[in-house]
Amino acid sequence: MGTQNIITPETIKAIDLQLETIYETGKSQNLGQRMVKVGLGPSQIRGLETLALSARRFSEIINYIKNQAGKDRKDQWSKIADEVLDHLAQLEKKAKEIGGEDPGVILDVKIRLARGWVKQVVSHYLFQDSLKKDKKHAE
Amino acid sequence: MLSDFFKTHEFQMLVDETLRGNACKAVEHFLQNNTPVKRAQLHAIPLVIQADGLAGLTDLIKNQKSKNTKIENKVFWEYMGDVVLTTPGPEFSLRVFLKNQPQVVTLLQDEAGVIDKNEAKKIRKANKVIMDQLLGHVLKIYFEHFNCHYYYLTRQGVSS
Numbered sequence: 208m209g210t211q212n213i214i215t216p217e218t219i220k221a222i223d224l225q226l227e228t229i230y231e232t233g234k235s236q237n238l239g240q241r242m243v244k245v246g247l248g249p250s251q252i253r254g255l256e257t258l259a260l261s262a263r264r265f266s267e268i269i270n271y272i273k274n275q276a277g278k279d280r281k282d283q284w285s286k287i288a289d290e291v292l293d294h295l296a297q298l299e300k301k302a303k304e305i306g307g308e309d310p311g312v313i314l315d316v317k318i319r320l321a322r323g324w325v326k327q328v329v330s331h332y333l334f335q336d337s338l339k340k341d342k343k344h345a346e
Numbered sequence: 347m348l349s350d351f352f353k354t355h356e357f358q359m360l361v362d363e364t365l366r367g368n369a370c371k372a373v374e375h376f377l378q379n380n381t382p383v384k385r386a387q388l389h390a391i392p393l394v395i396q397a398d399g400l401a402g403l404t405d406l407i408k409n410q411k412s413k414n415t416k417i418e419n420k421v422f423w424e425y426m427g428d429v430v431l432t433t434p435g436p437e438f439s440l441r442v443f444l445k446n447q448p449q450v451v452t453l454l455q456d457e458a459g460v461i462d463k464n465e466a467k468k469i470r471k472a473n474k475v476i477m478d479q480l481l482g483h484v485l486k487i488y489f490e491h492f493n494c495h496y497y498y499l500t501r502q503g504v505s506s
Binding site: 264265266267269270271272273274276277278279285288299309310311313314317 | 355356358359361362363366385487490491493494495496497498500501502
């Protein structure tokens with residue numbers, strides 16, 4: 208049982224490649240756009256971002272989404288939760304491919320992927336939200 | 347040493363993934379077979395664990411089982427007793443789950459081949475101490491997984 212892990216430059220590269228692939232597929236853009244459509248506000252998205260960037264466990268992010276969906280009274284998080292959880296499940300799967308057999312590496316890769324992913328989603332959300340506001344002002 | 351085990355990545359992986367899977371299954375098993383209870387029933391769980399660990403949760407479960415007049419609530423708390431307290435417990439119980447983890451097996455003494463009854467009793471007692479410590483250590487995260495999955499599947503909103 209080890210208590211130290213080393214993220215190698217090759218692992219960092221694999222993480223970056225994976226995040227680029229996610230970006231290129233448009234999945235994070237689509238999710239950001241959906242978040243605008245269901246009516247989630249910037250503070251809620253920032254809440255997700257803050258949580259993801261400070262979480263020490265990947266499952267904290269999963270549980271945050273589930274909790275938000277569970278207490279949702281405005282039919283916002285509950286509309287988007289399944290999709291977000293699916294994204295996170297895909298990240299977890301990829302982390303295992305990248306991390307191999309080392310649990311320390313897998314754990315670290317999961318968190319790094321989650322943080323990279325949330326930054327993409329939040330950026331797209333903010334962009335789409337600003338477009339929506341511009342459109343509203345123009346009307 | 348148990349404290350060393352808690353610092354390992356194997357343990358962190360256990361709580362992040364495998365424990366989460368077990369907690370989610372426990373929620374799904376309950377909801378498949380029983381009427382959902384209001385989320386307020388679950389609110390006290392993390393608080394008592396924070397305050398008093400396994401002992402606090404034990405008291406909560408026993409009190410709720412005895413005082414609850416609503417059938418579905420009683421059933422829920424009996425289920426919680428099965429998940430956390432009953433030894434050896436049903437297949438999905440937290441104790442059985444932990445005992446079956448390869449990393450945990452190495453921490454426990456094997457009483458199978460021991461003929462001397464007193465020796466076997468000593469081993470069982472020592473293993474119980476380890477299991478209780480382990481249980482106490484994972485309870486908070488277990489119920490984070492359990493409660494959030496419960497809220498997600500039942501989606502009762504804020505008021506319940």
